Amino acid sequence: MTPSALRVGLIGYGYAGKTFHAPLIAGVPGLVLAAVASRDAARVHADWPQAEVLADPQALLRRADLDLVVIASPNDSHFPLARAALAEGRHVVVDKPFTLTLAEARELGALARARGRVLAVFHNRRWDGDFLTLRELVERGTLGRIAHLESAFDRFRPTVRARWRESAAPGAGLWFDLGPHLLDQALQLFGWPDSIRLDAATLRDGGLADDWFQALLTWPQRRAVLRASMLAAAPAPRFAVHGTGGSWLKWGLDPQEDALKAGARPSWPPPAGWGVDANESRLTRPAGEALQSEPWPLQRGCQGAFYAALRDALRGQGANPVPPEQAIAVMALIELGQRSAREGRTLEAGRMPGLAEPAEKR
Template identity: 70%
Template sequence: MNSELLRVGLIGYGFAGQTFHAPLIAGVPGLVLAAVASRDAAKVKADFPDAQVDADPYALLQRPELDLVVIASPNDSHHPLARAALAAGRHVVVDKPFTLTLAQARELEALAAQRGRLLSVFHNRRWDGDFLTLRALLAAGTLGRVVHVESRFDRYRPQVRARWRETAQPGAGLWFDLAPHLLDQALQLFGTPRAMRVDRAALRDAAQADDWFCARLRYQRLEVTLSASTLAAAPGPRFVVHGTAGSWVKHGLDAQEDALKSGARPAWPHGPDWGRDGGRSVVTRAVGEALVDEPLPLQPGRYGDYYAGIRDALRGTAPNPVPPDQAVAVMALLGAGLG
């Protein structure tokens, strides 16, 4: 597979499939979106007229020409579809959350190893520009020893919408939707916490699933608070980081999701305007007896790096960008938060 075109089959053409996976796959040289499993063929053909469309996802798995299958269907279907794809000999990418339970995640990890297939999970928020900026800031030691981190996704969506993510079905709710991103980022930065406490609630009128959560992760001499809300008309900062040598505060969400929702199709490598984040980013440090605010430029976001990494991993020239053991670690914390 060193130079040949890799043919990708995408299962699901709802929000995740249409907004994130399809345009990112199509934008990476060496990958082609060859087939899509969807009950709405016209919707797929309007965007990708050359893609084959199967109404049945299991029919797509039998297409011999596919090298990789991407699963972007509802959360409760991730495990059975990924298991079937691996059994069919396909390499597999699964949208987050990996599965509904830790046991399911471990089963898929073992099956992929047994079949010698690549298995990866789409933790795309590792390539948010503000998260990349934070990783660099911590690596440089600018804030000294970090003692407190707040990371949140605040949105204002007071109306419960008619979509599976907001029903009472397994895998629905904000904890399964956004906590995988926040937990994965915390694990990437700080490793496994010594303890975790999670509060979840359904706060909106007519809410059927949790639409607010707060998770508190405790490390040695470090506290990390992860939260998300659908009723934050005045959102708090995306990141607040305090250390022994200063603080960093960043406002606003990464711009890539909104760009993709608006119909942008990013080419990889990304150009200079892709992923540019205009949010306020300030480092505060002591200079003599005074505290001084210094703007910190934000790195651009790079979602395309994930699928470029998948391509290179399949060609044998790079590691899996999100190996299954890292996704299993996220599932361990996600499952613990349901208790």
């Protein structure tokens, strides 16, 4: 018997909702984009004429026919909307960053556990082809013991745009926008660090939020430098990884975001050609007394895997692709990084945070 489709409600049809969530949801068999909360019904219906559009997110949350609510609205709305959706008994996906504070993240995790609901956070960059390639290199020990990782997300956008991500609003700026991606990838590779030091700055003319950052994470015998800039016309390598057995460098960004921006609607499993990254990737290793450098094949990216795995988890057939505990760890480093930048010093990371106890057990 074919399982019935899971009905999905999407809150927010700005950049994240339109570019990532709607097409990836619609591409996964077994998921149906049934409703969208947006003040621009014409914009939604131009792309998804079958979806019901509601101007009020609360009206969407009250709909009893939705199995899953996806929150892709501005960052400062993530916590109240996710809390309300869980209170209504819905499974929930929250776009990154999970929340604005560690306390909010832990509260949502505890609420989901108490209600027996699946709560996932959209750390979609785990399914970029270059990161999948790096993860395989690390797991296979191809580079030996990793000593130094540099992970950079560079763009050239010298003009400040009138949008909430670049405003002075809570949760705006690059540390909240790209920091979660880079931190999550570092945690997936190496686990919880010993310390963090963040330098964040506003470098563009007329800038209102941080548009450059550099974070240093430390482990015993390992360092990771995570960077992002809005003023990099000639970007550095996306990844530069150095170990006792060699180095791997990769240039350019994963192509999935640009394809989705251009209107692509990938099915699942992804079609041939989807997520193929033509950017340069090189592995350098010892060859006798010399060093040998060679092109290294990149895996295909597959961000739709997040929603395919989530569908299976909701059917009881697999694990949550990004459970709250993992997103809570990212938020702990986001918050600790903010404090490091304010105080201008390196801060010990301490123990990795866990879920808060449900309110009824306190």
